[in-house]
Amino acid sequence: MIPAAQFDTGRQRLFGLAYRLLGVADEAEAAVEDAYLSWERADRGATTHPELWLTKAVTRLCLDRLGAVRATRARDLGPWLPAPVLTTALGPLSTAEQRDSVSLALLVLLERRTPHERAVFVLRTAFGYRYRAIAEFLELSPGNCRQLYHRTTRHLANRGLSCQPDRAGRVRLAEQFLVAIKAGDLAGLEAILAQDVTVWADGVRRVATARTPVVGRDDVVPYLVAAFRKISAPVRFGLAEVNASTAILAAAGGTLLAVVAPEIDGGRIVGLRIVASPEKLLFVAHGLSARTGRVPVLDEERRRDC
Template sequence: MNAPATSFTALRPRLFAVAYRMTGMRADAEDILQDAWLRWHEADRSQIQIPEAWLTTVVTRLAIDRLREARRERADYIGQWLPEPLVEAAPDPLQQLEHVGELSLAFLALLEKLTPWERAAFLLRESFDLDYAEISGMLGKTQAAVRQLVHRAKARLQDQSPRFEVTPQAHLDLLQRFAHASARGDESALMALLDENAIYSSDGGGKVMATLRPLQGAGRLGLFYKCLARLYDGQTVHYALAWVNGQLGLLRYNEGKLDCVMEITHDGERIRTIHVMRNPDKLALIDPAVSQIGPDTRLVL
């Protein structure tokens, strides 16, 4: 393998992390990396002092352009648009080093409130720990402008992305209890698990059944899952555990076919948010080897 390929391959996980956090789409991130590789291959590397900085700049600029296009496309999107989940059989050690909480679907959905430039400045600063001078060079803006972008981003996200210290066992226990209660449509059990202001969001892409707007409130969500269980009555529904964006989530199967990917956030006792991906276009990109029900992951309901 030649030196350019070796350098790019070594940096690829971090570059993908930047592109995915910027766009919220695996496919877009992969396209951006392909474009970045072509530019890297054609560049005069004798003029590139720090490959990582050069490539991060290219990827960030490409991601900003893609995000602008995506915003226009999503104006016609049917229902709620949610980030495409990254589903793995086991956690990626590199992701564990890259602020896993800031890889969650809940966090990425919040980033949709930001402009592309705010999103880039905020992520490079808060998720990738770059200093303002580095970000200034990457974005082609003054350090004062970058500081203002980060400040505005933090103000937009203030108090909307709470952080809770939850043990892995508490997270697993709550996922299992939720899977059992929702599969049975047990309204009282669900109410005991849900925060009174819990929010449910789902993305069907206009192709399968999904809520057009978020549902909020334990009462509404308890009734919703009760009705959903009735809808699935007579069908074989299973839940399985998988790593969704760096943390344990749920896969729901209907008649053996992957029906949705679910990410749940909570404070250790009550569920705060439920993000559900049902868009078949986004589910189709999940590795079939990961999305199959296995004896080690299937939850007995």
């Protein structure tokens, strides 16, 4: 039997693993649940390392699920984005590599890798497993795992990893963005957006989002202003730590409408990933409700300034 405290910590860690492998929060949660059910049925006296047993089980379950999960993405309109997750749900994030490994930007890139490449990269980079352990999880040779890891890191080497500011800097820039977008302040938006800023928006048929990325400040600014003006219901905005960074929340009538994840470099926003698919927002909405009872909004003084 796993002690309760160890069970809770381990479950969060395993969810972080499954989420990195799948990019879908509810499927990641289901994989972890299935792994624990298997553990309950297993001959637990035959293993002295429950953590390793469960890690292998979750990894194998995720690899089995990945093909079916990817097939469902044909329903999405526009570029695919992962379902966002509150940072507190993702387990230990004590290193820069661990925080980067749950960013929406990296998860999108990992979606282009093979399942085994993705698994080796995640297990090695985010969890620090040696190749021998990874080989045991994946039923491959250590040499093969090493090759898969180096192949993946080469493909990711030129992705232009930005230097993210600290939390205070991220919050400040997000609040400046909200002030400008609510006021329709074109100059204010131009001041905080990089010249080559890109917007990716992931929605479904009933949610109006751009079908292709919007690239360049000259096109992004009018797109953002026009998108905000199309919203008929009163919208309340808030900030939350999502995928190890600061994200903007938009809610109306108690319903979460969108999570906007800025990517920052050199003090400016170089990318905005907008997740507006209702199904993908359920996990964040449930997490916020469990924590606060509602979707958090900016305090009254800041909302007046907006």
